Amino acid sequence: MGHSLKLTLIASIVCVMIAPTVWAQEKSPLNKAGSGEQTEGKIRQLSEIKLLNTSAKELVQSPTPSSPANQGSDRGGKVIQITSVKANPTAKGVEVILETPHGDQLQVTNRSTGNNFIVDVSGGQLRLADGNAFTFSSEKPLAGITEITVINLNANTVRVTVVGVAALPTVDLYDDDAGLVFAVATTATATSPQQPSQIPQAQQPDSETQPTQPSASGDEPIELVVTGEQDGYRVPDASTATKTDTPRRNIPQAIQVVPQQVLRDQGATNFYDAFRNVPGISQSGVSSRAIFQSLVIRGFTAYNTLRDGLYDLSGEFLGYDAAIVDRIEVLKGPASVLYGQGGIGGTINYVTKQPLSQPFYEVQGTIGSFDTYRGAIDLSGPLNDSKTLLYRLNLGAQTSDSFVDFLDTQRYVVAPKLTWLISNKTALTLKFEYIDEKKSLFDTGIPAIGSVLPNPNGDIPRGRYLGEPGGKNNDRIFRVGYNLEHNFSKNWQLRNAFQAAYVRLDRDTIATNTLQNDNRTVTRSGGIQDFQNDYYSLDTYVVGKFATGSIQHQLVTGFALTRLNTYTYNTFGPATSLDVFNPVYGRPQTTPTPVFISTFKGDALGIYIQDQISLFENLKLLVGGRFDIANQTGVDLLTSTTDFQQQEVFSPRVGVVYQPIPPISLYASYSRAFVPTQNVFSTVIPQPESGTQYEVGIKADLSNRLSATLAFYDLARTNVQTTDPSNPLLLIQTGKQRSRGIEFDLSGEILPGWSIFGGYAYTDARIEEDRTFPKDNFLNNVPKHGFNLWTTYEIQKGSLQGLGFGLGLFYTGERQRDLFNTFELPSYLRTDAAIFYKRDQFRVGLNFKNLFDVDYFESAANRTRVYPGEPFTVQGTIQWEF
Structure with a gap:
């Protein structure tokens, strides 16, 4: 499992007019560095610590029960990926946190001089979560501190610099849930702290975590102590x-x-x-x-x-x-x-796994219900001694049957990536993905009459397949691209990314059309469908930080190009009808004939600008706008007809965040969007959809490990495409729809070992204007109420340490199937559970899905195609990291 390593720096003010106060500390006793002694009830001053050699001091790890250090991990001496840098103001100053995927030992060299406190962290490399190098800077975070910077000094060294105004910052240590925290303070004469916009508002300090009296002068040697912390459910x-x-x-x-x-x-x-x-x-x-x-x-x-x-x-x-x-x-x-x-x-946004600067190897195997077998390999690390070439290779393979008759699936995944750290300012990542999935049939579900609605002939079996066995439904995706990032300076950065994706869908199948009046016979048709879609996307933008007086800005501006090329080949022909209660397969089908062959091309150019503005330390403004030129061309190759459209659209967004107290954020925003649309079975290009949203909400950090969001929104949508009731292969634009709702989510750790990830949504989505469907009808497949809760507890101590349990509750309310609201899918509550055990780099787990074998329906396409959910399933997984 992933772990986070925190190196925490606290920059705090020491007022020369007030004598330092000694804070009591009631946390667990701390081991003195270099000795076996313990200090009860208070934090040791630096003068009490046995100092290491000032030219090369080891970053001592304080292991937690879940950390690799406590599990026998030994990655000392290898380059550690620092995936994020965060600055969190506290009641005494500001803490700078360097996060890594694993709790590992690092080496620190003290290079402080004059008013500059400088440490070099050897064996580390700054890398954003998406694999890009970057620098961190905070100007005038508080009185007496000119600047805090974190940069890549070279391929395996990170430099942390704290610049004092009048003197070298002094040093302090205190204990919290993350282990020992490294603090710096200054004897500045300023009377009030200042915080720039890039620093998040402070979290309330833990009542049991109080900083100690600043003890040593700034020119004394320093020992830094950090801890490995398990990845949690809260992502800040x-x-x-x-x-x-x-x-x-x-x-x-x-x-x-x-x-x-x-x-x-x-x-x-x-x-x-x-x-x-x-x-x-x-x-x-x-x-x-x-x-x-x-x-x-x-x-x-x-x-x-x-x-x-x-x-x-x-x-x-x-x-x-x-x-x-x-x-x-x-x-x-x-x-x-x-x-x-x-x-x-x-x-x-799917954030994929990126190359790591430390060796990482993991294998995983899964076996489960319906003959499910899955294997995965995850390999990463440096390719050269200088750690400037990093790789990641993800492989996966899965085969499974299903509760649906005759359905089996095979999937294969290959995804290599290569990162080249060209310099301490430039990084290039090359990526490649190939996914091949083959299914033996195209699942068309079962009719509503006999599943959701009563049928005088009885209930249709949930796994009944109404097409023909031995069909084909294959999909192949090939993605290739790059991501380039260059730092002009600590405040200005250029990012350029490109991706090409090639999708090939090959289908030869028979599907259901309608249920006849006898409520047991379905009409069918089938044919060959060949979709070839090529997607290209290029995005180039600059990120810059600057100030206008006391107002701080973070600017994003750039342009994006996209292209879509589509080739569609469809043949259809009638097939023999089928008795849903007594199916007889293998009857001949009329030879299908081409009914739709077309090409489609869509190009778009967008130019955008966004500014994140800090008007005050607790008041932030987000403003942005984008101008798009999008054109679409559709060609019907059977009739030699062409349709063309071009749209020019401006999309704004304005938002404000106000923090009355540090842990609480009140926000409001306005935004607009547009979507050029395409009808798969027609070259007639519809008008683009558009949408406007107003949203207000509250975000709260209930603790430094638990966060919640409550949102209220009003969203209007026009030029909406929906299925044409007279022809299910065509789409029509029905006018205006509106969705109003409330959403709540909660994620993080309640107590050590007890994590939660949950939420609730109330969605009132209706038709407002339409020529076909009644006003105020509910939108289809949208539950008014939805609820999700997943919680786990892992035993933290004793002989059962590493044993954990999970419970999930997933509720989906009633949903209308069509815009006429002729019938609705019933609500359901699905219960999942898990039991797992982790020890060292080994993990084994059992997952139980739909624990009580509830009959439920996932969704519906029309009255003939309703999709039942999976019954009770079990899957066991073994993972080993080495």
């Missing part, structure tokens, strides 16, 4: 909303992050299982067993996705795979201001 930062690594509490829009730990604890290898964790998300009218993946966010279909922050139209085809994806970020509401054409209800 996200980049999707702003294209910068911004604390979620400073973002004036709801955003939720599903971290790797949650996905791993749940055994979420399935796309829809991963998104059950996000309130406000429901499944669209597609089977979870289909290759095509579709979600509804805040009542509206999530058309497009991101991959590592880059616009990715191929995400609806096998976007999620547990072997590749590290975490999932879901930004609620429009995001066109940064990403152009995109989902109105929300944007999904």
Whole structure:
């Protein structure tokens, strides 16, 4: 499992007019460095610590029960990836945290001179979560401190600098849940601290964690003590909303992050299982067993996705795979201001696993119900002695049957990445992904009459397949791209990323059309479908920090280019009808004939600018705008007809965050979005959809490990595409729809070992204007109420240390199947559970899904295609990291 290493620096003011106060400390006793003695009830002063050699001092690790140090890990001497730098003001100053995936020993060299406190951390390298090098800077974080910087000095050394105004900062140590904390203070004469905009507001200090009296003068040698901390369910930062690594509490829009730990604890290898964790998300009218993946966010279909922050139209085809994806970020509401054409209800960003600068090797094997077998290999580390070439290789393979008759699946994943640290200012990452999934059939579900609605002939078996065995439903995706980042200075950075994705969908199948009046016979048709989609995305932008007087700015500006090329080949022909209660397969089908052959091309250019502004230390403003030029050309190759459209759209966003007290953020925002649309079975290009959202909310850090968000929104959508009732292969634009709702999410650690990840969503999504469907009808596949809760507890001490248990409750309310609201899918509560054991680098777990074998329905496409959910399943997983 991943771990975080914290090197915490506290810059605090020491007033020369007031004598230092000695703070009592009631935490666990601390071992003196270099001795076996203990100090009870208080923190030792630096004068009490046996100092190490000032030219090369070891960073001593204070292990926690879950840390690799306590599990026999030994990675000393290898380059450690520092994935994030955070600055958190405290009641006494500001702490700077360097986070790494594992708790490891580092070497520190004290190079302080004059008013500059300087330490070089050997064996470390700054790397953002997306694999890019970067620098951190905080100007005038408080009185007496001119600047705090963290930079890559070379390929395996990180330099931390604290510049004092009048003197070298003094040093202090105190204990908290993260271990010993390193503090610096200054004898400045200023009377009030100042905090720049890039520093998050302080969390309330723990009442049991009080800093000690500053003890030693700043020129004394220092011993730094850090601790390994297990990755948790709370992820405080996200980049999707702003294209910068911004604390979620400073973002004036709801955003939720599903971290790797949650996905791993749940055994979420399935796309829809991963998104059950996000309130406000429901499944669209597609089977979870289909290759095509579709979600509804805040009542509206999530058309497009991101991959590592880059616009990715191929995400609806096998976007999620547990072997590749590290975490999932879901930004609620429009995001066109940064990403152009995109989902109105929300944007999904798949953050993939990136190369590490330390050796990491993991193998995983899973076996489960319905003959499920899965294996995965994760390898990473440096390729040369200088640690400037880093790699990651993710491999995965899975085969499984299903409760649906005749359905079996094989999936293969290959995903290598290579990072070249060209210099301490420039990094280039090359990435490649190949996913091949083969299914023996196209799941078309079962009719509503006989499943959701009563049928005089009885109930249709949930696993009944109404097509023909021996069909074909294959999907292949090939993605290739790069990510380049260059630091001009500590405040200005250039980022350039490109991805090409090639999707090939090959389908030869028979599907159901309608249920006849006898309520037992379905008409069918079938044919060959060949989709070839090529997606290209290029994004180039600059991130810069500057000040205008006392106002701090973080600017993002750039341009993006996207291209979509699509070739569609469809043949259809009638097939023999089938008795749903007594099916007889293998009857001949009429030879299908081509009915639709077309090409489609869509190009878009977007120019955008965004400014994150700190007007005061507790008042932040986010403003941005984007201008897009998008054109689409559709060609019907059977009729030689062409349609062309071009749109020019401006998408603004304005948001404000006010923090009346440090742990609380009140926010409000306004944003707009647009989506150029395409009808798969027609070259007639619809008008683009548009959306406008107003949102207000509260974000709270209930502790330094537990956070919550409460959001209220009003979202309007126009030019909406829905299925044409007279022809299910065509789409129509129905007018205006509106979604209003409330969302709440909670994530983090309640007590040591007890983690929680949950949420609730109330969604009132209705038709407002339409020529076909009645006003105030509910939107289809959108539950009014949804609830998710996943919680785990891991024993922290004793002979059972490492043993853990998990429980999940996932509730989905009633949903209308169609816009006429002719019938609804019933609500359901699914219960999942887990038991796991971790020791050293070994983990074994059992996951139980749908523990009580509840009959439920995932979604519905129409009255003939309703998709039952999976019955009770068990999967066991063994993981070994070495």
